[in-house]
Amino acid sequence: MKITDYQKVQTLDESNIFLIDGNNGTKTILASNLAKALIGLLSSKDFISGVNLSELTQINTLSADDKLLIGTTDGNKAIGADDALFAILDAFVPKEQRRMIYRGKNLGSVITEEQKANIKNGTFKGFFLGDYWSIGSYTWRIVDFDYWYNCGDTAFTKSHLVIMPDKPLYNAQMNETNITTGGYTGSKMYKENLNQAKTLISSAFGSLVLTRREYLTNAVTDGYPSAGAWFDSSVELPNEIMMYGSLVFTPACDGKIVVNRYTTGKTQLALFTVVPKMISNRSTFWLRDVVSSAYFAYVNGYGGTSYDNASNSYGVRPVFAIG
Template identity: 70%
Template sequence: MKITDYEKVQALAASNIFLLDGPNGTKTIAADALAKALIGLLSSKDFIGGVNLSELTQVNALVSGNKLLVGTTEGNKAIAAEDALFAMLDSFAPVELRRVLFRGKNLGTALTAVQKAAIKDGSFKGMFLGDYWSIGGRIWRIVDMDYWYNCGDTAFTSHHLVIMPDEALYNAQMNTTNITTGGYVGSEMYKKNLANAKTIVNAAFQGSVLTHREHLCNAVANGKQSGGAWFDSSIELPSEIMMYGHIHFGNASDGNTIPNIYTSSKTQLALFMVCPRFITDRSHAQWLRDVVSSAYFALVSGFGDTGYGGASNSLGVRPVFPVG
């Protein structure tokens, strides 16, 4: 703007007049006329999806209630701000984002055909970390997505959710006596006591529980895991790493022995990283599959701390499994 133009604008302002650009060039308009025009625009039913001045008090009430007014084909709808955010994210969010954004929404009383299709195609549309199904009086929660993807001696290439119940399904022993012979695979838990969990899980997610390849401990020497092999795996006890993100009492390097942790489940499940309050349910100590000594297996304490216990103790069985 040239100095002479600037002086003209100052003169207009002093006279309470505005300079507006329009399709037919620049026009001057009195400030009160502009104000009336703006008020008329605000009062229009076509302004901001149908909000006019008489509705502003209603809008204020929505804001104080943490709700948004959204225009739809059926008219304006008031929805929770959180729901609006997740609805927007659901249109484009990749699995990498979905598995770290906790929502905690009830997804129904059964895995639907639409939900199963969204898992299979890898979009996971309509699902976020912490969402759950309420089936058979239990909460079955999404704890991760594509956790085992491309893992195993045979690559697991099925898109999948990782599900766990919020609470242990029942109590059972790892072994009838305080021994860890044969590791997890050699235990009574693996051979017999998981059978009831498999029945419960397969009833809740009929035809949707997947099988992948997992490396599991099958030998113990001097109180330490000493051997392992690849097994078909569907419904298992979780490990310390899956719950806590690292080993507490299982095999670790002592400077002389290089340990094998016997698992492809090598990272913490996303839910327990984002929301560690879900690690324990306070009502049960829960068995983990890691060998601690010749007599003890690892566990999650009912008080929320890490722990271990004699294999003959009857503790919570809280399985983990892939669904797709």
């Protein structure tokens, strides 16, 4: 359903009546009860955070296949119950809450001009967490909204979607030998092995890929990240915090050495908070965190956290912003 269709729906009162065309005939329902039923419809799915579903009354026999007849300025339109739910949310939910409402809709094989406009203007109309584009042979999924807004030594103030592929794009080494000298920015991954990912991402999203400023490690002493600097950043490996919401193997303060995290990626990406099963997807891929003088962190395909020698070849599943 097009956004322009349901934007034409007249202002509703809770006493307004809707017609529902279901398996057992056409029934009428109050707008207030319809709203509760629509939310209850997806209560068993990875749907919405912060809603107490026990307080909502579900309408019996309402399914995603039922059709709702809605009067609009250009005539009556029939839409699916699931589309109606997200139409209501798209019209009324604040843009900040879109990062907590999982939908997982296929947005197409190309970004439309309307989609581009709604990213750039910061309304994010037509987008919810987990929505994705199928471009080429890859699934490019929305994992957060405005995650890096106002971050950087130069403030990043462009409205943006944060995108990751569902699976690694290919496998590569962090370094040719088991060293972490120079930290993440000193690695072969950063200098060379991300280039293929940048090419694939540029092919899919073109000029929509944004460059921002990111704080990254550039030195390691005794296995600890010991220095960092601000770099122009477009496509990077994620870190442990972005994936798990906390540090796991990255060295911590031991009472003598105070460790700087060298990152603006300081909170878990929204998709992995709302739908944690999508962290690994049974795939193994590198993270940019230095663990020791020989190890970098990675996400284990079995669902665990882990680390390994820098010379091993694991997946490259990068993160980037479009806008």
